[in-house]
Amino acid sequence: MLFQGWRQYLDLVFPRSCSLCRRPIVGSRSPTLCGHCQQRIKPIAHSCWKCGAPKLSGEQQPEFDRDSSKSKSLKRSCRFCQKQDWDINRVFAYTVYAGSAAHAARLCKDSMHESLARSLSHSIGDWLYQRDDFLPICYDYIIPIPQHWFRRLMFRYHPASVFAMGLAGRFGIPMSESYLKRSRWTTKQGLKTISERRESIRDAFAVSHPKKIEYRSVLLVDDVMTSGGTLADAARALKAAGARQVDAVVFARGICAGKLQPSAPPSENRMQKAHVLHSYQSSATAEELRRRLH
Numbered sequence: 001m002l003f004q005g006w007r008q009y010l011d012l013v014f015p016r017s018c019s020l021c022r023r024p025i026v027g028s029r030s031p032t033l034c035g036h037c038q039q040r041i042k043p044i045a046h047s048c049w050k051c052g053a054p055k056l057s058g059e060q061q062p063e064f065d066r067d068s069s070k071s072k073s074l075k076r077s078c079r080f081c082q083k084q085d086w087d088i089n090r091v092f093a094y095t096v097y098a099g100s101a102a103h104a105a106r107l108c109k110d111s112m113h114e115s116l117a118r119s120l121s122h123s124i125g126d127w128l129y130q131r132d133d134f135l136p137i138c139y140d141y142i143i144p145i146p147q148h149w150f151r152r153l154m155f156r157y158h159p160a161s162v163f164a165m166g167l168a169g170r171f172g173i174p175m176s177e178s179y180l181k182r183s184r185w186t187t188k189q190g191l192k193t194i195s196e197r198r199e200s201i202r203d204a205f206a207v208s209h210p211k212k213i214e215y216r217s218v219l220l221v222d223d224v225m226t227s228g229g230t231l232a233d234a235a236r237a238l239k240a241a242g243a244r245q246v247d248a249v250v251f252a253r254g255i256c257a258g259k260l261q262p263s264a265p266p267s268e269n270r271m272q273k274a275h276v277l278h279s280y281q282s283s284a285t286a287e288e289l290r291r292r293l294h
């Protein structure tokens with residue numbers, strides 16, 4: 001309360017400006033975005049259970065029944081990810097990479113805007129916290145998609161790490177930047193086609209401590225997901241090292257033009273939460289099992 005009052009006083013004397021539109025921030029909950037820009041970065045209301053893409057109008061919500069896990073997974077996939085052979089179990093995508101969200105994601109790539117990335121990670125944390133199907137207790141580690149060591153040395157800033165740090169602090173999940181490494185340099189993905197991106201990223205990751213990953217559940221974090229190739233390749237390396245579950249959180253999800261659906265209130269239900277909880281409980285990590293047995 002005291003901090004809020006002090007902040008409002010400081011805002012009057014030294015008004016902060018919005019990272020996106022440069023207008024003064026007055027009465028906004030975000031320290032880096034004005035209320036107008038904040039409202040324009042909308043969380044995806046209905047998304048594909050598996051890849052996080054916004055659902056098209058008329059597409060069915062996921063169904064849960066007693067089918068095999070493979071047919072369940074297919075039912076929860078959209079037409080895009082049904083064709084993908086991904087090792088990633090599911091993706092939580094906060095918003096669509098378009099308009100103000102795309103502008104914010106581009107700014108976050110610059111260390112000048114680290115505070116914007118931090119405040120967006122708080123928004124993602126709030127959004128995940130309200131989801132019935134996100135259970136932080138299920139994850140052993142949060143791992144940001146790594147940069148090549150040389151790029152890290154040159155820029156000393158990595159937006160995925162800032163997002164991951166925010167989420168790790170919020171949910172109390174240990175964060176590791178050393179278990180997963182980028183084993184080779186990959187060129188900028190921006191102007192490539194989807195197939196070129198997949199080819200360039202293939203086998204770009206390696207697990208440096210497989211024993212730490214074996215039987216564990218990992219939550220990968222990245223700022224932007226485009227074709228999904230980067231996350232899928234990182235997940236492949238983690239699964240090859242013995243990871244049991246690999247999910248991902250991204251700030252912005254790239255989609256094909258013209259496939260947006262208007263926002264609507266979230267409709268995740270208790271049944272979905274029960275299902276996820278059951279699937280995790282039935283395959284607990286060795287550490288969890290040890291803890292329960294003692």
Ligand SMILES: [Zn+2]
Binds near residue numbers: 019020023034036037
């Ligand atoms: Zn603004």
Ligand SMILES: [Zn+2]
Binds near residue numbers: 048050078081082
């Ligand atoms: Zn999908």
